[in-house]
Amino acid sequence: MSTRHDIAAPPTEGGAAPGRPAPGTGPTEADRRRRARLSRRWQRDLRWSPYAFVSPFFVLFLAFGLFPLIYTGWASLHQVELTAPTDMTWVGLRNYTRIFDDDFFWNAAKNTLTIGIISTVPQLLMAMGIAHILNYKLRASTFYRVVMLAPYATSIAAASLVFVLLFGRDYGMINWALDQVGIGKVDWQNEKWASQIAVSSIVIWRWTGYNALIYLAAMQAIPQDLYESAALDGASRWQQFLHVTLPSLRPTILFTAVVSTIGASQVFGEPLLFDANKGASGGAEHQFQTLGLYLYEQGWVNQHLGRASAIAWTMFLILIVIGIVNYVISRRLRASS
Amino acid sequence: MRAFTRTARRAVVLAAVASLGAGLLAGCADDSGDSDSDGSSSGGGKGKTTVTLGLFGTFGFKEAGLYTEYEKLHPNIKIAENVVERNENYYPALLNHLTTNSGLQDVQAVEVGNIAEIVSTQAGKLTDLSKVSGVNKSNWLPWKWEQATAKDGQTVGLGTDIGPMAVCYRKDLFQQAGLPTDRNEVAKLWAGDWNKLVTAGETYKKKAPKGTTFWDSPGGLINAILSSEEKKFYDESGNVIYKTNPAVRSAFNLTAKAAQEGLVGAQTQFQPTWDQTIANTKFAAMACPPWMLGYIKGKSKPDAAGKWDVAVAPKSGNWGGSFLTVPKSAKHAKEAQELVAWLTAPAQQAKLFAVQGSFPSAPSTYTMSEVTSAKNDMTGDTPIGEIFGAAAKQIPVQVIGPKDQIIQQGLTDNGVILVTKGKSPEEAWKTATKTIDNNLDK
Numbered sequence: 007m008s009t010r011h012d013i014a015a016p017p018t019e020g021g022a023a024p025g026r027p028a029p030g031t032g033p034t035e036a037d038r039r040r041r042a043r044l045s046r047r048w049q050r051d052l053r054w055s056p057y058a059f060v061s062p063f064f065v066l067f068l069a070f071g072l073f074p075l076i077y078t079g080w081a082s083l084h085q086v087e088l089t090a091p092t093d094m095t096w097v098g099l100r101n102y103t104r105i106f107d108d109d110f111f112w113n114a115a116k117n118t119l120t121i122g123i124i125s126t127v128p129q130l131l132m133a134m135g136i137a138h139i140l141n142y143k144l145r146a147s148t149f150y151r152v153v154m155l156a157p158y159a160t161s162i163a164a165a166s167l168v169f170v171l172l173f174g175r176d177y178g179m180i181n182w183a184l185d186q187v188g189i190g191k192v193d194w195q196n197e198k199w200a201s202q203i204a205v206s207s208i209v210i211w212r213w214t215g216y217n218a219l220i221y222l223a224a225m226q227a228i229p230q231d232l233y234e235s236a237a238l239d240g241a242s243r244w245q246q247f248l249h250v251t252l253p254s255l256r257p258t259i260l261f262t263a264v265v266s267t268i269g270a271s272q273v274f275g276e277p278l279l280f281d282a283n284k285g286a287s288g289g290a291e292h293q294f295q296t297l298g299l300y301l302y303e304q305g306w307v308n309q310h311l312g313r314a315s316a317i318a319w320t321m322f323l324i325l326i327v328i329g330i331v332n333y334v335i336s337r338r339l340r341a342s343s
Numbered sequence: 344m345r346a347f348t349r350t351a352r353r354a355v356v357l358a359a360v361a362s363l364g365a366g367l368l369a370g371c372a373d374d375s376g377d378s379d380s381d382g383s384s385s386g387g388g389k390g391k392t393t394v395t396l397g398l399f400g401t402f403g404f405k406e407a408g409l410y411t412e413y414e415k416l417h418p419n420i421k422i423a424e425n426v427v428e429r430n431e432n433y434y435p436a437l438l439n440h441l442t443t444n445s446g447l448q449d450v451q452a453v454e455v456g457n458i459a460e461i462v463s464t465q466a467g468k469l470t471d472l473s474k475v476s477g478v479n480k481s482n483w484l485p486w487k488w489e490q491a492t493a494k495d496g497q498t499v500g501l502g503t504d505i506g507p508m509a510v511c512y513r514k515d516l517f518q519q520a521g522l523p524t525d526r527n528e529v530a531k532l533w534a535g536d537w538n539k540l541v542t543a544g545e546t547y548k549k550k551a552p553k554g555t556t557f558w559d560s561p562g563g564l565i566n567a568i569l570s571s572e573e574k575k576f577y578d579e580s581g582n583v584i585y586k587t588n589p590a591v592r593s594a595f596n597l598t599a600k601a602a603q604e605g606l607v608g609a610q611t612q613f614q615p616t617w618d619q620t621i622a623n624t625k626f627a628a629m630a631c632p633p634w635m636l637g638y639i640k641g642k643s644k645p646d647a648a649g650k651w652d653v654a655v656a657p658k659s660g661n662w663g664g665s666f667l668t669v670p671k672s673a674k675h676a677k678e679a680q681e682l683v684a685w686l687t688a689p690a691q692q693a694k695l696f697a698v699q700g701s702f703p704s705a706p707s708t709y710t711m712s713e714v715t716s717a718k719n720d721m722t723g724d725t726p727i728g729e730i731f732g733a734a735a736k737q738i739p740v741q742v743i744g745p746k747d748q749i750i751q752q753g754l755t756d757n758g759v760i761l762v763t764k765g766k767s768p769e770e771a772w773k774t775a776t777k778t779i780d781n782n783l784d785k
Contacts, residue, residue, distance in 0.1 A: 088438050
């Protein structure tokens, strides 16, 4: 820390520095007291105000993050109904053990995984392609970037409702187009894979631009001379992309993969609104019910708060496992590069 | 000088933080504490008491001018309503507010699908409305009154509207298919027996206009049949009997049969695609309470006016309707009770029907001119008030239970709809019961 001249004690007299003004004009007693007071205040300020500045986050986190987390854990060990949340019956780990043979839970887990893969992989590939194109010198490039980000700024509810209309079985635009090219109509809401692809497409539409912008930012940070020397060595555009761009983007790709994985494990709004009239059951045969949706169904539709809490904690544990796997893979990658 | 500006800036920052924090705290604070500050508090004019209503969907009190009228009769009362569009969003929040005793309005509406659960689990949080002056049990249909009455005799909700069911049908489609079009003739086709209705559907199918089905959806059919049964999912002592009740199984099988034969559209009610089948005239008949006529009108093209008619259903049942309750912790419970008693009195129910089409639960209104002379654009000259009034009186006193909605949704959305996708009725029943049992299991 550098010395604050307005508060620090004056330097001692003498030394090589020019002398101070005549003693008659030196600090009076009152002046010194004022300075001492100020100094104490500044010290207190320095010591405590950082805590004050970070405290809003921690207070909010305690109230809306940690407390619910712990309370959910407590509730998951009980049989609790929404109609009487204070009336808890201790059931131990039953809410967890029953998950092992709860077909609906594992069905939802599988759906979450498949929807996660169908939505994340194409999303990141497309984002990479779009970022690569936007990285060229383009006219009105800001315009394109804003357009890319527009879906991200749209509300999930509005987007999902529009997609439901597009994917309508009898009067939807997508089926109309499929019919025109002779493929025939697809029952987007009721067939397993069709419905999962449809839900994934909402996710892809919403997040591709966001990831593209992240890639674009990382691409622009790659030094131009790398490309120049590659070009001098006779590398084609494609080889440049493969051997210069991709390796430089590795940490960014990892980041987007982690964020998308977390996002995919929490997919909720899109499947909920994709068939709003079936409530949170995710289709007649639960064909696109994700874990988030199942949790919501148990808690708010069926009103079993204890079971819902146990599902929430199980999801949390699964996420931790995924996080560890991600960490291990990223370490391997870093070690190999 | 510098120190001063810094202090000043810090003061500003502190003030901002303090006010933000205070705002947050105030947002979380319990707001039911100031019940004794009646008269002068809570907005409105000088010395006025504001009574608030928590509603869902479209009750239409405001649209029918009932608030203004009440405020004129009681100059010291002001009425404000707080409306959530969909009951499935409104109801969990209401439960939350009731169990935590905070955030409640002075009057809270409850849908008929939730009333059994409210009566059996939340009666202690609600006031007894049977003793409010002006409330007379005989004003309501007996089953409507019973639905909101707890075992110990406490009546926690007063009925607003009901949904006596009839069959709405397209006269033009019936004619093309060679079925009678006169509403009395049509009613005779299936009088007293739902099986006969399916038989009429088979007749319809033989000469059905291209692209149309007899009935709108499997959900609409099973709902109509189940609503006309005295017992469906619960017995009198509150046990779940849906799996063993022969009435439920036969309703399921009959609907599944109709679905297998292609007599019902492969639709889920109230989905946008189902709405489009109304607009595009893709089915000939549906179970329809009075409020459905308003819904049909909203989804139809203008040229559909007058093409519908209403026939008596094989057996009468009820579909929809609501209650008004007053929580014990309401800020203005007494004023709220008086308002509820007035809003649900026969005279106001009749006015509401005239403006909003919500069918009264007070039988004395069925002879009032508002009801007897009622007409609907979709059904031309049909005396709908008389038809629905007669149906209302024949609705059985049904045993309802707290999880009726979950069970029925399972039978519909995870059950009979699957038959329209080519699953066998047996498979559909299995999927439905498995889903329902998992959903009921605490």
